[in-house]
Amino acid sequence: MRLLLIEDEKALGNALRDYLLAQGHATDWVENITDADAAMASTPYDVVLLDLNLPDGHGVDLLRGLRRRGDVTPCIILTAQDQITDRIQGLNAGADDYLVKPFDLGELHARLSAVARRYAGNPNPLLSIGNVDIDLARRVIFVAGLRVDLTAREWALLDQFARRPGATLSKPQLEEALYEFGAEIESNTVEVYISRLRKKIGSNLISTLRGVGYRLEG
Amino acid sequence: MRLLLIEDEKALGNALRDYLLAQGHATDWVENITDADAAMASTPYDVVLLDLNLPDGHGVDLLRGLRRRGDVTPCIILTAQDQITDRIQGLNAGADDYLVKPFDLGELHARLSAVARRYAGNPNPLLSIGNVDIDLARRVIFVAGLRVDLTAREWALLDQFARRPGATLSKPQLEEALYEFGAEIESNTVEVYISRLRKKIGSNLISTLRGVGYRLEG
DNA sequence: ATCACGCATTCAGCCTGTTGTCAGCAAGCG
DNA sequence: CGCTTGCTGACAACAGGCTGAATGCGTGAT
CATH class of the missing domain: 3.40.50.2300 (Response regulator)
Incomplete structure (x- = not known):
């Protein structure tokens, strides 16, 4: 350890x-x-x-x-x-x-x-993508070796991506992650948080698929 | 999953x-x-x-x-x-x-x-046709091992083919896949998207049956 | 209690890739 | 050869996405 x-x-x-x-x-x-x-x-x-x-x-x-x-x-x-x-x-x-x-x-x-x-339950998989290390279990990420603090929503989003790297996630899917189930919301919150996440972890990590959704590169 | x-x-x-x-x-x-x-x-x-x-x-x-x-x-x-x-x-x-x-x-x-x-040993079921791998679950395709991005319509088409490889699909059938049922459209959109798809995944994968429709080779 | 601060949410204006359309060309078929 | 059917490059219009700024909200500090 x-x-x-x-x-x-x-x-x-x-x-x-x-x-x-x-x-x-x-x-x-x-x-x-x-x-x-x-x-x-x-x-x-x-x-x-x-x-x-x-x-x-x-x-x-x-x-x-x-x-x-x-x-x-x-x-x-x-x-x-x-x-x-x-x-x-x-x-x-x-x-x-x-x-x-x-x-x-x-x-x-x-x-x-x-x-x-x-803590052995989740064997603490450090997911490394580019120069970003994501520690799902501890809710911590490192960008270029430095810890970066994420807010609750930012983390909720990144968490979704990290669990299915490379997969394409639709906006409704991500919305579900942000708002505990059901709470419908009419605005572009997902876009906003994608924007903020990109600012923190680097914009090239999450790519947009127009009309479809987003994807974490891996 | x-x-x-x-x-x-x-x-x-x-x-x-x-x-x-x-x-x-x-x-x-x-x-x-x-x-x-x-x-x-x-x-x-x-x-x-x-x-x-x-x-x-x-x-x-x-x-x-x-x-x-x-x-x-x-x-x-x-x-x-x-x-x-x-x-x-x-x-x-x-x-x-x-x-x-x-x-x-x-x-x-x-x-x-x-x-x-x-259980991550065996990941997603990949549908492999020629040198194209289609991951339906993650909505991702690889051509010759490289990921290729498809737009919403392109994917809608390929999705139809992938679900019934080898079957012949008529143009009206494919049109239904592109436009949620009813929205009639008068032009050669299907042809256009077949063309765009072919450009991305290789032209020999989808063959034309004149007067009948198209088919994904398997 | 009040204040300051950071996070969440909304909105508007800008920007960009997708889309539908068409026209001209190619290819099949009699 | 002529007719039909399919292919594809070009392009304008538009929906979808991005982001800075304004506002609201909750929490911790004084």
Whole structure:
């Protein structure tokens, strides 16, 4: 697995990184929120290990930001014994699990496996088209290696395309994806969102078939 | 995809069928085991959606029968909240996944995609004629391995031919395909579109039968 | 409560590919 | 050879698609 370790304490960070590498996980280690954001903006991780006490802010804020952007990368919080309030906050903010320091490395391994198992259902197929990587499970896309944030509707559209790359999708079909079933709408919303999507992911990825629909190249 | 929906509840069945059709899946809907057996005997389906509560027996029995006959068509079970035992039975009997009613249509979509992905080994049935591959489901054709875009009318014509390869289609017949029934048009549009099609897919694929009509060679 | 912000929706004007039509040419058939 | 039937290039009209801007709406911050 590809892991991101966000940990301020040097000694713990070192030990964890060595252990995780030994376990066969590609592990990046950063020590503050700024670097973490940068790392996540450029790389898709399978699990994030997050210490809450960070020099440039509180871990929960980082997590909230992630979730608000629709990123659902599994996250395990590493927290000291006494920060129970933080822990609850963390879970509410969208963490998947937490570990109380000091913790056993075997325990960490078990939690990691559990989280991985939980997400094993969809084996996380990274769909690569051109220079765009689409992670359907996590609702994240990378354009030229940089994360790009999509709004709900934009994602709904792209999701349709990504599930059937190369297929031609008609406007009514796409409309269904935007509006939960039935809600008829009389305007060119699909066109508008196609336009916005193209602006974000590059205009050559989605081609128009006049009078027919649209297609994601692949 | 080609789906078989086995569902007793009329309202749910209707909604599901509409949704699935809108998603571009060829969907047959039957309401009992007898009809389901008949349908599966005559048509190969990509996925079966199976409600367990059926008027003439238990869905799991249908599934068991299938698997005993060596049929491995992927099957997703639709089950009410309380039938947990049934669900386990279902998975044991050879189901691939299950959905608990009431479920979100997006959820259904996701499960379908997941199952489809798992069985992605053999993709769409491609109709191959000469060096032209026609993918009816995705509305895409390849000529000598390269994708070729067709306009709406061009596709309407080719679609007619592809559905009855080798058959001779008269001009009035083809005209019906171009213009939703009734809209009479006085000119040589069919000839024009035959010409345009030939330019795109190769002129030897469609042959002219003077005074009679046209035919797609196979 | 108010404000600011971002997302959703609608609309209008511009732009472009498809379409139907026709005319002249080619090919089949007596 | 003459007649019929089919083929195809050209083209004007138009439906369909694109996109910037205005407006509305909901949510989070102050």
